[in-house]
Amino acid sequence: MRILVVGGGCGGTILANNLARRLANEIRSRKVRITMLSASDKHMYQPGLLYVAFGQMMPDELYRDQLSLLEPTIEFHVDPVEQFHLDQNRVTTKSGRTHEYDVMVIATGSRIVPEEVPGLVEGSETFYSEAAAVKMFKRLREFEGGRVAIVVGVPHKCPIAPVEVTFSLHDYFKTRGIRDKVHIKYHYPIGRIHTIENVAKWAKPEFDRIGIEYETLFNVKEVDVENQVVKSEEGTETEYDLLISIPPHRGMPVIERDQMGDGGWIPTDRYKLTMEGHDNVYVLGDTTNLPVSKTGSAAHFEAEVVAENISSIIKIGTPVRDYDGKVYCFIEAGHDRATYAMFNYENPPDLKAPNKSMHWFKMSYNKMYWTSVRGLL
Amino acid sequence: MTAQTESPQTAKTVDPGELAHELEQLSELATLVLSARDALSDDIVSRVAQALSEGITLLDRLTRNEGLMRLLQVLDTPESQHLLHGLSTALAKMSRDIAISPPAKGGLVGVAKLAMEPGTQEGLRSLSLLGKYWSDSMRELHRTGGN
Amino acid sequence: MSDFKTIDARDTFCPGPLMELISYMKTAQVGDTLELLSTDNGTASDVPEWIDKVGHEMISSEKIDDVWHLKVRKLK
Numbered sequence: 058m059r060i061l062v063v064g065g066g067c068g069g070t071i072l073a074n075n076l077a078r079r080l081a082n083e084i085r086s087r088k089v090r091i092t093m094l095s096a097s098d099k100h101m102y103q104p105g106l107l108y109v110a111f112g113q114m115m116p117d118e119l120y121r122d123q124l125s126l127l128e129p130t131i132e133f134h135v136d137p138v139e140q141f142h143l144d145q146n147r148v149t150t151k152s153g154r155t156h157e158y159d160v161m162v163i164a165t166g167s168r169i170v171p172e173e174v175p176g177l178v179e180g181s182e183t184f185y186s187e188a189a190a191v192k193m194f195k196r197l198r199e200f201e202g203g204r205v206a207i208v209v210g211v212p213h214k215c216p217i218a219p220v221e222v223t224f225s226l227h228d229y230f231k232t233r234g235i236r237d238k239v240h241i242k243y244h245y246p247i248g249r250i251h252t253i254e255n256v257a258k259w260a261k262p263e264f265d266r267i268g269i270e271y272e273t274l275f276n277v278k279e280v281d282v283e284n285q286v287v288k289s290e291e292g293t294e295t296e297y298d299l300l301i302s303i304p305p306h307r308g309m310p311v312i313e314r315d316q317m318g319d320g321g322w323i324p325t326d327r328y329k330l331t332m333e334g335h336d337n338v339y340v341l342g343d344t345t346n347l348p349v350s351k352t353g354s355a356a357h358f359e360a361e362v363v364a365e366n367i368s369s370i371i372k373i374g375t376p377v378r379d380y381d382g383k384v385y386c387f388i389e390a391g392h393d394r395a396t397y398a399m400f401n402y403e404n405p406p407d408l409k410a411p412n413k414s415m416h417w418f419k420m421s422y423n424k425m426y427w428t429s430v431r432g433l434l
Numbered sequence: 435m436t437a438q439t440e441s442p443q444t445a446k447t448v449d450p451g452e453l454a455h456e457l458e459q460l461s462e463l464a465t466l467v468l469s470a471r472d473a474l475s476d477d478i479v480s481r482v483a484q485a486l487s488e489g490i491t492l493l494d495r496l497t498r499n500e501g502l503m504r505l506l507q508v509l510d511t512p513e514s515q516h517l518l519h520g521l522s523t524a525l526a527k528m529s530r531d532i533a534i535s536p537p538a539k540g541g542l543v544g545v546a547k548l549a550m551e552p553g554t555q556e557g558l559r560s561l562s563l564l565g566k567y568w569s570d571s572m573r574e575l576h577r578t579g580g581n
Numbered sequence: 582m583s584d585f586k587t588i589d590a591r592d593t594f595c596p597g598p599l600m601e602l603i604s605y606m607k608t609a610q611v612g613d614t615l616e617l618l619s620t621d622n623g624t625a626s627d628v629p630e631w632i633d634k635v636g637h638e639m640i641s642s643e644k645i646d647d648v649w650h651l652k653v654r655k656l657k
Binding site: 173211212216246247248252253254274276290291292305319320327348349350351382384386398400402403405406 | 588589590591592593594595596597598599600601603604605607608623627630631634635
Binding site: 113393413416417420421422423424425427428431433434 | 471474476479480482483484486487488490491494
């Protein structure tokens with residue numbers, strides 16, 4: 058049985074390690090082989106980028122060697138897939154090699170596409186890549202006051218990021234003693250200030266209390282860089298001195314190129330996590346078209362289900378459980394306090410009052426992540 | 435109502451002094467927790483979490499390493515512990531002897547001279563026996579795939 | 582040629598039905614029809630409000646067996 062894992066991010070790594078643990082005997086007796094193909098030999102802890110943008114983490118803290126995170130029985134190649142041949146159960150890679158599989162898991166993730174909004178690349182700061190986060194921090198340090206606007210592209214990774222970055226901006230300018238010289242305005246694509254109703258209910262009075270203006274139903278259409286104005290699809294506009302953006306995202310180009318899903322998102326069964334029309338292909342994390350948050354935690358819980366099912370299919374010939382839509386999100390609420398939202402297909406998120414202990418749990422998780430991707434926590 | 439249940443009328447009244455003492459102890463405990471909370475920083479929490487997290491990873495590796503577990507079993511016997519002690523003592527003595535003896539001149543005569551010594555002969559015999567048993571174990575490893 | 586696509590946003594709390602519709606609207610072509618399925622009652626008012634504000638066309642909105650079916654057409 059040849060298991061091919063395409064993508065070495067959070068979901069792919071947890072899945073491969075979890076499988077290697079479950080199938081240790083089968084791998085040793087050479088009945089099963091796990092191969093991982095990734096675009097990089099490094100693994101990045103992406104939630105750390107927000108801390109880099111505020112000078113609270115250094116970029117080198119975000120990386121580990123991918124090989125050091127994998128079970129030694131997993132065959133790892135830095136050789137991304139260039140073409141999927143789903144009808145022939147094989148892929149071809151950048152180096153020209155062919156990998157055949159019996160079961161494949163696609164976990165190629167998503168990428169930012171700020172270029173799809175005219176002016177967004179030149180006109181805004183963001184924290185969705187290492188270089189951008191460092192640049193954003195330098196810009197924040199130089200900022201002495203004025204109008205800060207936060208705009209949000211759709212779809213985007215980490216749905217809580219717009220609220221978190223807004224609280225962090227408030228804290229940052231307050232600590233520097235220039236909060237009274239900064240006017241912060243938050244813009245959100247739908248009719249309330251966050252898509253999770255309970256988060257919106259909690260954040261709105263918080264925004265009012267700390268003096269953050271907000272505009273809803275604002276989908277960023279273009280940025281007039283010269284005149285420093287950001288315009289919405291809905292016909293409104295906001296002037297700014299510093300524009301912070303959560304850029305829109307897409308799936309990987311290879312998915313669109315091979316016509317496996319519009320926007321690079323693969324149509325996926327919401328319970329079985331198999332690719333529509335292909336029972337031996339599973340899809341994880343950001344890569345799916347599921348109406349589930351694009352976060353590491355969704356990828357994590359999905360990876361556990363897929364690993365358990367692939368393993369049980371090998372051992373007893375049938376999958377054992379469904380994905381219930383579980384997502385767990387930390388929410389940094391500013392002022393060294395945090396809370397969390399947990400939900401699934403059945404149960405809406407309930408929100409507890411933010412506190413310091415949850416903030417420390419998040420701080421701890423920033424380090425525990427490496428234990429988590431190894432398939433331990 | 436069972437015999438063990440006390441009615442409110444017969445319940446022992448709480449001594450105010452005792453209550454005050456208990457409250458004081460509770461407040462002491464709360465102060466301790468709060469002071470620990472205030473003393474901690476993001477950095478400390480991160481470092482402790484990292485140490486614990488890496489510790490768990492290490493523990494996981496150690497406990498799942500069958501070779502190491504078997505080695506620990508072998509090392510549990512007094513004989514193995516004695517041998518290990520003997521080996522480390524021998525290594526320490528050897529390194530000291532090498533440090534104080536003049537550099538070897540080389541050549542067949544030197545080898546012949548060394549070979550005449552009973553210690554060398556004993557050593558060679560031990561090494562050849564070690565080689566014999568080790569190669570048996572290696573053959574076994576490749577025959578069974580380590581199972 | 583215009584396309585018809587169904588977006589299954591039933592039982593979802595984040596990113597939520599309207600956010601799903603906005604995502605799909607971006608990759609759709611002008612003239613395409615999108616049908617949004619939602620179990621969230623708020624959707625019935627949120628979607629027409631957005632469609633109206635941004636300038637697309639609301640085709641129909643009906644509730645069948647506790648599921649809202651909202652059809653919209655992309656106009657720009």
